[in-house]
Amino acid sequence: MRTTDITDRIRPLSMYPYDDYNVVLKQTAHLHYAYRRTKTGIEIELSDYLGEAPLSVLNDECEAIVAWSRGKKFVQPQSLTDYIRTDDFIVSNRPKYLRRCRTVTMMQQGSSKNLIDSVERLMDSGLVFDTDITNSFFTWATHMAKYKFGQCNQTFRVVSVNPDLDSDSVPDAVVDYVIYHEILHLRQDPTKNHRPHNAQFRSWEHMFPDYDRIEEYLRGFYTGSHRR
Ligand SMILES: [Zn+2]
Structure with missing residues (x-):
């Protein structure tokens, strides 16, 4: 080092x-x-x-x-x-962070799905606001642990998504939901020392249509039970 x-x-x-x-x-x-x-x-x-x-x-x-x-x-x-928290700090350091974290593809367009399409659907539906995603970056991850579907770095405002979801067989709403969850972390004030998934967070999360069905789909994602 x-x-x-x-x-x-x-x-x-x-x-x-x-x-x-x-x-x-x-x-x-x-x-x-x-x-x-x-x-x-x-x-x-x-x-x-x-x-x-x-x-x-x-x-x-x-x-x-x-x-x-x-x-x-x-x-x-x-x-x-x-x-x-200044845009200057984030913009000037994010490329360095992205190079160092080595688990991102830097691509929004996957082989099946485009992350920006998801972000736009979330905005059109009124779940996500401009202010939530200001100065943020979305990318497919190169890989991610099983059952971890998304990740958010609040400091550098980077959302990455598990590439296993980049498939025609996965409903768009599932990717939208995973991104919605990570955007809610961008919405949180990272300087407040609260638990990430506090009651406020959970209430935002439950605003997603079909929340229960999608959570169930993700819980069964690697066992194939979601295909039933
Ligand atoms: Zn979370």
């Missing part, structure tokens, strides 16, 4: 009880922060997705990590939360 030392860009931190520190940007697949103790101090590791972040954001994050390393609860600074 390549790292870049950015210690000289960070303003002096209040470091007690450490004698010294250094700060590195590290190539990571996901946005992630870590620290490790060194002989005399601490090394702070920030994901290189933050390479273009304003210095004030990097400083706030380093201060938060130092506090965390002293046993305080980690609290993500508001400045970082605001920064990573």
Whole structure:
């Protein structure tokens, strides 16, 4: 993993009880922060997705990590939360994320189904709004675990779909439903520390027509019981 030392860009931190520190940007697949103790101090590791972040954001994050390393609860600074939700941050880092996650085809058009057709049907039906899918990216996955049909990365606003659903034998509504579920994760505020499938989420989910029938279809998807 390549790292870049950015210690000289960070303003002096209040470091007690450490004698010294250094700060590195590290190539990571996901946005992630870590620290490790060194002989005399601490090394702070920030994901290189933050390479273009304003210095004030990097400083706030380093201060938060130092506090965390002293046993305080980690609290993500508001400045970082605001920064990573900007369109600029998402647009400039998403290509890097997509390259690194290696499980996406980058294609919306599958051999049978087009994900954008699903998104458009969801919008036409009034289930999904412009604001839900602003600055987001849809792609078929290269593969996905059995019974996992979709995935959503809220940070980079990427929805990927299990390629087993890319078949003429799968009803369009099933793909629409899987995408609807993932779009609901895009609709959620990722900075709120709630459970992803909370009551609010479930009530949105139940608005999908034939919800029960489609859930049952997906539960039987790999056993063939859905063909009955
Ligand atoms: Zn979910």
